[in-house]
Amino acid sequence: xxxxxxxxxxxxxxxxxxxxxxxxxxxxxAMLLRSVSDPTWTLENFQRLVGxxxxxxxxxxxxxxxxxxxxxxxxxxxxxALALSRLRGGAASVVLIIVLLxxxxxxxxxxxxxxxxxxxxxxxxxxxxxIGLTDAPLKLLNTPLAVHIAMIHILLPYMILPIxxxxxxxxxxxxxxxxxxxxxxxxxxxxxxxxLSMPGVAAGVLLVFVLSLGFYxxxxxxxGPRDFMLSMLIAQQVELLNWPYxxxxxxxxxxxxxxxxxxxxxxxxxRDVLRxxxx
Amino acid sequence: xxxxxxxTVAKSIGFQxxxxxxxxxxxxxxxxxxxxxxxxxxxxGEFLTLLGPSGSGKTTTLMMIAGFETPSAGDIAIxxxxxxxQPPHKRNIGMVFQNYALxxxxxxxxxxxxxxxxxxxxxLTRARLIxxxxxxxxxxxxxSRYPRQLSGGQQQRVALAxxxxxxxxxxxxxxxxxxxxxxxxxxxxxxxxxxxxDLGITFIYVTHDQEEALxxxxxxxxxxxxxxxxIGTPEDLYDRPCDRFxxxxxxxxxxxxxxxxxxxxxMVVADCDGTLMRGVANGSPAPGDRxxxxxxxxxxxxxxxxxxxxxxxxxxxxxxxxxxxxxxxYLCRCDNGASIVVKEPSSATTIRRAEGxxxxxxxxxxxxxxx
Numbered sequence: 250x251x252x253x254x255x256x257x258x259x260x261x262x263x264x265x266x267x268x269x270x271x272x273x274x275x276x277x278x279a280m281l282l283r284s285v286s287d288p289t290w291t292l293e294n295f296q297r298l299v300g301x302x303x304x305x306x307x308x309x310x311x312x313x314x315x316x317x318x319x320x321x322x323x324x325x326x327x328x329x330a331l332a333l334s335r336l337r338g339g340a341a342s343v344v345l346i347i348v349l350l351x352x353x354x355x356x357x358x359x360x361x362x363x364x365x366x367x368x369x370x371x372x373x374x375x376x377x378x379x380i381g382l383t384d385a386p387l388k389l390l391n392t393p394l395a396v397h398i399a400m401i402h403i404l405l406p407y408m409i410l411p412i413x414x415x416x417x418x419x420x421x422x423x424x425x426x427x428x429x430x431x432x433x434x435x436x437x438x439x440x441x442x443x444x445l446s447m448p449g450v451a452a453g454v455l456l457v458f459v460l461s462l463g464f465y466x467x468x469x470x471x472x473g474p475r476d477f478m479l480s481m482l483i484a485q486q487v488e489l490l491n492w493p494y495x496x497x498x499x500x501x502x503x504x505x506x507x508x509x510x511x512x513x514x515x516x517x518x519x520r521d522v523l524r525x526x527x528x
Numbered sequence: 529x530x531x532x533x534x535x536t537v538a539k540s541i542g543f544q545x546x547x548x549x550x551x552x553x554x555x556x557x558x559x560x561x562x563x564x565x566x567x568x569x570x571x572x573g574e575f576l577t578l579l580g581p582s583g584s585g586k587t588t589t590l591m592m593i594a595g596f597e598t599p600s601a602g603d604i605a606i607x608x609x610x611x612x613x614q615p616p617h618k619r620n621i622g623m624v625f626q627n628y629a630l631x632x633x634x635x636x637x638x639x640x641x642x643x644x645x646x647x648x649x650x651x652l653t654r655a656r657l658i659x660x661x662x663x664x665x666x667x668x669x670x671x672s673r674y675p676r677q678l679s680g681g682q683q684q685r686v687a688l689a690x691x692x693x694x695x696x697x698x699x700x701x702x703x704x705x706x707x708x709x710x711x712x713x714x715x716x717x718x719x720x721x722x723x724x725x726d727l728g729i730t731f732i733y734v735t736h737d738q739e740e741a742l743x744x745x746x747x748x749x750x751x752x753x754x755x756x757x758x759i760g761t762p763e764d765l766y767d768r769p770c771d772r773f774x775x776x777x778x779x780x781x782x783x784x785x786x787x788x789x790x791x792x793x794x795m796v797v798a799d800c801d802g803t804l805m806r807g808v809a810n811g812s813p814a815p816g817d818r819x820x821x822x823x824x825x826x827x828x829x830x831x832x833x834x835x836x837x838x839x840x841x842x843x844x845x846x847x848x849x850x851x852x853x854x855x856x857x858y859l860c861r862c863d864n865g866a867s868i869v870v871k872e873p874s875s876a877t878t879i880r881r882a883e884g885x886x887x888x889x890x891x892x893x894x895x896x897x898x899x
Contacts (some may be wrong), residue, residue: 371888420627420629421630422625422626422627422629423629425596425616425625425629426623426625426629426631427631428596428615428616428617429594429595429596429616429617429619429621429622429623429641429642430623430642430643430646430690430691430694431617431620431646431647431694432617432642432646433617433646434617436646437617438616441631444633445631445632445633450699
């Protein structure tokens with residue numbers, strides 16, 4: 250009886266552990282090993298990356314896209330998070346559903362939706378032509394702009410939710426105290442609310458940035474040839490059966506992601522926010 | 529900055545607190561009335577306490593003076609000027625919150641310097657004033673600590689320092705000692721009284737603790753259900769409560785139902801189930817009015833040889849005795865059915881009574897209030 254009590258939790262998670270080992274950890278290790286063992290044990294694959302202009306250009310595109318998308322979601326998401334944290338009752342639920350609705354829709358569907366909106370004969374161009382703002386349809390689809398717009402839209406909830414969670418947890422007496430002590434509304438925001446919401450901002454930035462680095466479907470659908478991202482390069486190399494190179498790229502992407510997570514986790518409060526949002 | 533300088537100088541040459549006048553102030557939240565017509569004049573340099581149970585409207589009243597709530601009706605004037613339309617950050621009022629509301633991301637010095645920075649005080653003056661006010665709350669050398677590194681009492685002292693460092697002429701406090709233990713609370717009560725005397729500014733203090741209100745205030749406004757039930761000095765309220773609510777909320781009272789019979793030598797004569805008693809009335813009750821006679825437990829004595837004249841007396845049986853350290857409480861049942869609590873100092877010289885003992889209770893007519 251006692252042994253069952255002690256083993257209970259272990260047995261409960263055992264199926265998942267086995268599943269993850271079989272379908273995640275083992276393939277991942279095999280793939281990572283491949284980057285240093287194909288054709289023989291060597292670091293040659295990684296050395297080649299350093300001078301590889303295709304890799305460097307793709308890596309830069311990926312990084313730049315992730316930075317722009319992170320900045321975009323932060324600028325658009327912070328005010329929404331602030332509003333969300335101040336609303337109470339029914340209004341709060343409505344805004345929360347509006348924020349979460351895209352979250353529950355498939356990324357594929359949302360990416361196709363953006364193709365429909367941004368295309369040469371899409372709704373945006375039709376509207377611009379109708380009101381006479383342009384004479385000829387603008388090239389929106391298959392540009393970096395399209396990638397940024399679509400990715401910002403898809404990733405916004407990941408920025409809004411952690412920030413709103415921190416702002417909601419803020420003691421309402423603090424902004425009150427600040428204004429009672431003579432701080433004008435902007436000063437209350439800049440000196441009290443904003444600094445105290447930084448753990449939420451850091452958590453949101455981490456989530457959006459890391460997700461952006463590995464984004465595949467959206468840039469593939471709405472991007473142009475110049476928006477070739479690391480995940481797309483990996484997919485392409487796998488299709489070409491260039492396994493060592495693909496493994497090497499994957500290892501690099503994984504390392505970059507882990508490095509960023511490790512850096513952000515060190516910031517005060519970020520872990521707590523991520524835990525709170527996960528709940 | 530020179531305005532703060534001027535104020536520091538002004539204080540030394542007889543700097544005065546602000547006057548606060550509330551006129552028929554009301555506050556409704558949707559359909560619920562939290563404050564229903566509060567009028568009060570707070571004098572310059574006065575220590576006024578708003579005392580009441582939770583939901584009596586005392587905190588809402590304070591929040592309206594601070595500017596965090598807008599009155600639904602009525603007017604609030606500080607130094608003769610209406611502030612109803614003024615946002616909180618322009619009112620120049622010091623405020624201490626129940627849970628301190630220290631900024632967790634700022635050090636003690638930054639917290640105290642916050643109101644000075646908002647007023648554009650330069651760095652050097654700021655440093656001097658911060659050091660001065662830390663001295664005043666007996667926390668010198670704590671500048672670079674963060675609030676989480678301080679105990680509750682220390683945090684409250686920092687909050688106090690922050691609220692007076694910019695020399696406001698009015699300080700509002702919302703149950704500032706509510707979260708502290710009894711001993712700390714008592715020492716901080718004395719400290720606040722001292723600060724009030726030193727600074728000479730007006731204090732408006734909110735609490736639900738009647739003992740705290742009695743010890744600290746110049747005047748107390750007892751609030752109940754959104755109204756001021758009675759306002760007066762602690763002695764006034766304790767000795768001459770105007771109604772049953774005040775008599776039971778401030779201190780402890782024995783209540784005896786009675787019927788007014790008439791007046792004699794300025795005192796009401798009333799019939800308590802067959803026993804005639806005398807007492808002081810606040811208004812002018814008419815014969816036949818059914819009222820309540822109230823007397824404090826420590827003013828009731830057991831009858832002895834040297835009883836003074838002018839007393840009310842009633843026969844009773846001791847039913848329960850509780851020893852409470854400095855005092856002994858006797859619960860007595862009167863022959864007419866009413867219960868009376870007697871509190872006696874627990875001295876070795878007082879005669880101990882036994883449970884079941886039949887004895888006469890007496891108390892001065894001047895300590896009897898008809899409400």
